[in-house]
Amino acid sequence: MPKHSQLFLLTTLASAILTACGGSGGGGSTKTSLSGTVADGYLRGATVCLDINGNAACDTGEPSATTGDGGKYTLSDINAGDDTKYAVVVNVPAGAVDSDNPTGSVGKAYFLSSPAGKGGFISPVTTLIQQKLAAGASLEAAESAVKALLGITDTSVSLFSDYIAAQGSATQTDATTAGRYARAHEAGKVVAASLQAGYDSLKSDSNAKAVQKVLLAQAEDALTVQKATSTDTTSPTFSTTGVVAADSPNTLKKILAYEKNGWASATQSVSIDFGVVAGGQAVGCGLPLAGLGTKATSGQVKDLRFYITNVLLIDAQGNQVALKLDDNANQARDVALIDFEDATGKCPTSTGTATTYTTLTGKVVPGNYVGIAMTLGVPVKSADADKASLNHSDTTAATTPALLTSSAMAWSWQSGRKFSKIEFVPDTPITRPTGTTTTWNVHLGSTGCKGDPTKGIVTACTNPNRMDFSFAAFNASTQKIVLDLAELFKNSDLSYDGGGAAGCMSGTTDPECPGIFQALQIDLASGLPINGGAAQKVFAVKAK
Structure with missing residues (x-):
């Protein structure tokens, strides 16, 4: 092979290797993307971000996107591995639209989150799980604790699944797997309503972690009361017309x-x-x-x-x-x-x-x-x-x-x-x-x-x-x-x-x-x- 051809091949190979490693001296890495769905009902117009600095807020420079129809989002240009390393945070503005009420906005802002590697479906229920992770629980223990709070013992139910799609036409009183997903959806509505009731008065505080801890504790109290006072505590029902833990x-x-x-x-x-x-x-x-x-x-x-x-x-x-x-x-x-x-x-x-x-x-x-x-x-x-x-x-x-x-x-x-x-x-x-x-x-x-x-x-x-x-x-x-x-x-x-x-x-x-x-x-x-x-x-x- 001619020398100039050999040189061309070696140069091309070296260039490919450098590109795979992020370039020569650029400090970059292989890029990937993260896609998922955000819901109480499916939420359109919410801001989703990868919480790289771990402060439970969406900051400048963190990968972010806005949810579209069906609550869909995609975070692009993410460093490979970050999608399973960092939690996902969602800011739901007052003007976002919930598919449970498609003719109007949610009315009051609130927040959602989901653990690292679990950004496929983000909901008020995954937000409770993330809070327990932040308090030191393992992922398995955190999900089990929230399942117990919701009275869900069905091992086939994952709280990281799309509870809207999984419930179909079932109601939370149905003694079926679909009915249990319907219960998770209704419980999510209670959590979202409780977060909305208090978020306006605290959202200006710079310590998002502390704000979320306070409001999620109230939301969990609301679910606890509803479960304890339900006619069937083994298979409780949840409703936003019941107790919502709001306070001054x-x-x-x-x-x-x-x-x-x-x-x-x-x-x-x-x-x-x-x-x-x-x-x-x-x-x-x-x-x-x-x-x-x-x-x-x-x-x-x-x-x-x-x-x-x-x-x-x-x-x-x-x-x-x-x-x-x-x-x-x-x-x-x-x-x-x-x-x-x-x-x-x-x-x-x-x-x-x-x-x-x-x-x-x-x-x-x-x-x-x-x-x-x-x-x-x-x-x-x-x-x-x-x-x-x-x-x-x-x-x-x-x-x-x-x-x-x-x-x-x-x-x-x-x-x-x-x-x-x-x-x-x-x-x-x-x-x-x-x-x-x-x-x-x-x-x-x-x-x-x-x-x-x-x-x-x-x-x-x-x-x-x-x-x-x-x-x-x-x-x-x-x-x-x-x-x-x-x-x-x-x-x-x-x-x-x-x-x-x-x-x-x-x-x-x-x-x-x-x-x-x-x-x-x-x-x-x-x-x-x-x-x-x-x-x-x-x-x-x-x-x-």
Whole structure:
């Protein structure tokens, strides 16, 4: 062979070898692609990425694609091996379209994920599995745990299979393999709805891993309650019209703050004073009040207690830092019982105490704080690592904090607490369609609850009814937080009760609740704060 031909062949061969190895000095590698499907129902318009840096978010430079019809996606130009090395993350924007509702968008953003090597089908169910992997479980153990949560013992069912295609026309009540895939699909809807309910309030946080951990724990609680209260716990059914574990933004932010920082560095002492007024009038047991509500009703308070939780101090940059409350008879597990009743006047000694409690204390990470946020209510669980049951806990159990054992603040029919017990007795009896009554109540509490705390079953509620509020400017040294009864009753006729419970006891159909919930800036239908309670005037900052 001529020398120039030999040289050409050697050059061609060398070039081929270099190309296979990624080129001469280019540091590249063989490329591949990853294709799959994204669903709650099939999702169109969602962003899929390979989570190369492991931060549970889609970042610039990571392979990404947008899902098309049927939830299909393809990640191209991936380094060979990366497709089985890194998890897949999906950002589902509010404008994405779900095939379960093809005529409209999903409405609220959320996220999905799937373990490394399992990007063929990504769903809310695979997202639960990925979270368990992140917590240290093996892939097999993580899938088994989620299967147990869904009541699926069929070994032929894989939670990484396309549950929509596999279910065909079956329903989740069918005792067939297809029916079990239908159950996985319905459970996925519950998880997605739960993630949507809380994601908006946390998605701006840079720690995506912590955000996802908090929200997926709530979603798993929702499934746990539905399984435990299903008519057939062996083959449970799941539904988004059942319990969706939603909660107020401040509740989620406090849990997230603990996940990120814990309490170890909280060493700066803080005291926050509370007061109560009715417009310009002083309020207390035995003190007369006038001009309240739409009919300018006069009378006296009979009880005035409420729970405060999720206290977050705000620095000049807008960062919210959790306050760890001190432990005492009126404070524990991040909850404080603020108590203005003193068992005098119309405040009965049978249900009240002479001792009041109007200042909460705690510790925070050292810093300069200019604002404050908090919640009126009791959370389902404590924010700390123990995640102890709080709102729905046994009032007689030795492990229940003292401030949650008061029978006066308990709702036996909900196994929960009255977040507020504000009771007003007009000078003239209250007119009702069936007669008269003496007391106009504001008993705020969670409703639509399922579960049984006495049996260790986590309890979740369709309507949390926790009130968030915040103040961009607050100085604990010179100012206090004041409850204004004139604002609370501004939209209410305290001389009349249209039916149901006397006053408002949080019922969605109670004619007295719309006015109270409007004042508290809680959506009566969902039990969630309206725009974070930004427009509320029931609580205000006043000088000490």
